[in-house]
Amino acid sequence: MKILVVGASGTIGKAVVNELKSEKVEIVTASRSSSEVSVDITSTKSIKQMFEEVGQIDALVSTTGAAHFGLVEEMTPEQNLISVNSKLLGQINLVLLGLEYIRDYGSITLTTGILMDDPLVSAASSAMANGGVRAFVKSAAIELPRGIRINSVSPNVLEESIEKYGSLFVGAEPVKSKSVALAFKKSILGAQTGQSYNVY
Ligand SMILES: NC(=O)c1ccc[n+]([C@@H]2O[C@H](COP(=O)([O-])OP(=O)(O)OC[C@H]3O[C@@H](n4cnc5c(N)ncnc54)[C@H](OP(=O)(O)O)[C@@H]3O)[C@@H](O)[C@H]2O)c1
Secondary structure: OEEEEEOOOOHHHHHHHHHHOOOOOEEEEEEOOOOOEEOOOOOHHHHHHHHHHHOOEEEEEEOOOOOOOOOHHHOOHHHHHHHHHHHHHHHHHHHHHHHHHEEEEEEEEEEOOHHHOOOOOOOHHHHHHHHHHHHHHHHHOOOOOOOOEEEEEEEOOEHHHHHHHHHHHOOOOOEOHHHHHHHHHHHHHOOOOOOEEEEO
16 A cells, blocks of 8 residues: 655654554655655645656545634735645645545545634634635545545644644643544545544
8 A cells, every 4th residue: 555645744744654654555755845755735736746756646645734823803815825825725736636646445634623623813714724624525525536535634732733832722632643643544544534533
């Protein structure tokens, strides 16, 4: 089984790659830098080049997608586009452009996040992208061809990331990267489709 992990060098991506290593799978890592394959998910040209380079795969995993954090009252359309172009359309374009490279009965797993269900100040743009991805996954699942499955994983803040997000996640109980990685594993190696796996 050949698995492409986009965002493999990140906190969640590393945990997913580490979790999958115990299985008999071939993992191809991708991100803008420091991965086997270089890709920028905000560029359709770059995504196409990545799939041409990687070729046929059994599982597409996205553990990436940037989002803007800021108050709605102060947010500009341009700032909101960061979330749209990266976390929302970046991940969806991976699906649209990657579908033909996914073998029969393969799978796709995208990343969302708790902010779409548990609002925090400054997180509306991120929540928008998360909700869009979850809705796309639920809807796409009923029409993907050749038995291909699609799910998303919605993590709470990870223990490793709590310092990075500072006071944003006030009162949150961070989750273990292992728990998040197992949700990805369930999506990749399991049988369900159209699901959003909450790791809260
Ligand atoms: N960490 C958390 O607590 C948490 C909780 C809930 C949801 N999430 C979501 O999970 C996703 C990953 O989070 P993370 O904490 O693992 O992030 P991270 O540590 O910052 O890693 C992000 C990964 O994505 C790559 N990347 C960033 N922009 C890219 C682009 N335009 N094209 C291709 N690759 C790109 C990065 O590598 P390069 O910089 O080399 O490209 C890196 O491999 C994000 O969408 C985040 O919102 C995270």
